[in-house]
Structures are given as structure tokens and as C-alpha cells.
Amino acid sequence: MRQDGSVTDALDPDALDPADMREQYRTMELTVADLAPEPVEQFARWFKETAASPAIHEPNAMVVSTATPDGRPSSRTVLLKHYDAAGFVFFTNYGSRKGRELDANPYVALLFPWHPLARQVIVTGRAARVGRDETVAYFRTRPHGSQLGAWASHQSQVIESRAELLARYGELAARYPEREQVPVPPEWGGFRVVPETVEFWQGHENRLHDRLRYVRDTPEAETWRVERLSP
Known part of the structure; x- marks a missing residue:
């Protein structure tokens, strides 16, 4: 431990210290006037720009955070497969951890990290x-x-080895060769996330970031309002 109380890696004296990492963001100001009336329309604008950027790998990758009924959270990266005014859609095994948690507690957060x-x-x-x-x-x-x-994958379940997974896949490949229709697994399907808030975050110097969040006054409200959050 250092004199200032921070902890270093005792096994590697050359280990990088996250506290020493700094980056100044330099972007244009994001104002309420810049935003579309609806959050999905604004998402479409940013998503189009992100998809056109060679710096972004898989722009539809998002972190999906769920929680158990007693509040224990978990997160993982999932690919967005569709979005429209009704919400954001991804697919998974319903028996996976996220599937089970969403069935028990439907509240969810999605994060698109376009750093x-x-x-x-x-x-x-x-x-x-x-x-x-x-x-x-x-x-x-x-x-x-x-x-x-x-x-082949019984998602989130413990397996003995990768060989077990590959063996199951091999059996399926023999049963359903290329060009033969594969039935949809009964435990596999999609979730649609119906948004209650959508925040657009844009980084600036000195941590003075823009955070503009669409909210509805009630879940039944048809219109959105935008509020600015302190960074």
C-alpha cells in the first residue's frame, strides 16, 4: 500500500494504476434544442453516426443489467437486434441468468458504451x-x-469442459446439416425493453459532461420531457 493509502499490485511493480489514467473529452456541446422530440428518434441519429465510425466495434453491443427480486445485480454484454418506438429487443436463452432474473424482476438497464x-x-x-x-x-x-x-449451449449452466460443448454442437451439426432448417429451441427467445428513461451522455473536459435524459411523467404518458443532469 502506498503512503497515500492507495493499493498497488504487490506481484507486479510495473502494474498500471487506474487512478493515474486520465483522458480529457473534447466534443461539441449537447443541448436540449439538439435533441429529437422522441428518445428512439434521437437514438437512431446517434446509432447511425456510431455505426459509421471505424473506431466503434459492434455498435449494437450493449451492457444489460438485471437484478434478482432481492436486489442482487448482474451485467453482461448482449447485442441489440431491433429497436423502434416500442422498445429495444435482444434475444437469449430464457433459462440463462438474465432470462431468469428478468422473469422474476422485469426492471432492466441497458448501456451503450461508445467510448x-x-x-x-x-x-x-x-x-x-x-x-x-x-x-x-x-x-x-x-x-x-x-x-x-x-x-448446444444451455446458457449459464455449469459444464465440465469446452469439449462437452463442442461435442453437443457436433451432434447437432450432424443432425441438421447446412441448408436444413433448424427448429427454434423452445427455451430461446427475445425480450423487449420498454423504456422509462433514456439518457444521452456526451463527454467534455474537466468532467463537465452533458447528460440529457428523456423521462415520462407517468408510465402511461405519450409525450416525453427532457431534463439535464449534473455530471
Whole structure:
């Protein structure tokens, strides 16, 4: 431990100290007047710009945070597959940790970490399963190998080894060769996150970031208002 109380890595004297890392963000001011009337329209603007940036790998990658009914949180990276005025959609095994937690506690947060652009989008809301027809339609667009993978992986369950996973995949590949239709696993499907708040974060120097958040006064309200948060 240092004299100032911070802890260093005793095994590696050359270890980097996160406290010593600094970056000054330099971007244009984000004002309420810059925003679209609806948060999904504003998300579409930023998503288009992000997807066009070579600095961003997988712009649809988002951190999905869930919690158990007694408040124990968990997070993981998931790919956004669709968004519109009704919400943000991703797919998973319903028996996975996030699937089980969302079934028990539908409150969820999504974070899009577009750090090279000094931008983030944070969505909070409630998740609900999408209809089976929507799940089947999306599943049919997945590559053949990904369809097999959805069957092979009992997501979040403990397995003995990677060899066990590969063996299951091999059995499925033999049963459903390329160009043969793979049925949709019954425990696999989508969640739609219906937003209650959507925050657009843009970084600035000296931690004076812009944080503009769309909120509804009531869950039933059709219109959104925007509030500025202190960074």
C-alpha cells in the first residue's frame, strides 16, 4: 500500500494504476434544442453516426443489467437486434441468468458504451418476452452455426469442459446439416425493453459532461420531457 493509502499490485511493480489514467473529452456541446422530440428518434441519429465510425466495434453491443427480486445485480454484454418506438429487443436463452432474473424482476438497464466517440446511451425500463412469431422470424435470419449454437449451449449452466460443448454442437451439426432448417429451441427467445428513461451522455473536459435524459411523467404518458443532469 502506498503512503497515500492507495493499493498497488504487490506481484507486479510495473502494474498500471487506474487512478493515474486520465483522458480529457473534447466534443461539441449537447443541448436540449439538439435533441429529437422522441428518445428512439434521437437514438437512431446517434446509432447511425456510431455505426459509421471505424473506431466503434459492434455498435449494437450493449451492457444489460438485471437484478434478482432481492436486489442482487448482474451485467453482461448482449447485442441489440431491433429497436423502434416500442422498445429495444435482444434475444437469449430464457433459462440463462438474465432470462431468469428478468422473469422474476422485469426492471432492466441497458448501456451503450461508445467510448471512442465520448458518448453513452443509458436506457432504463421494463422487459417483457416478445411474441413467438417474432422470435421465430429473427431465428431464421441467424447463420446456421448460430442456430445450432442456441441448441448446444444451455446458457449459464455449469459444464465440465469446452469439449462437452463442442461435442453437443457436433451432434447437432450432424443432425441438421447446412441448408436444413433448424427448429427454434423452445427455451430461446427475445425480450423487449420498454423504456422509462433514456439518457444521452456526451463527454467534455474537466468532467463537465452533458447528460440529457428523456423521462415520462407517468408510465402511461405519450409525450416525453427532457431534463439535464449534473455530471
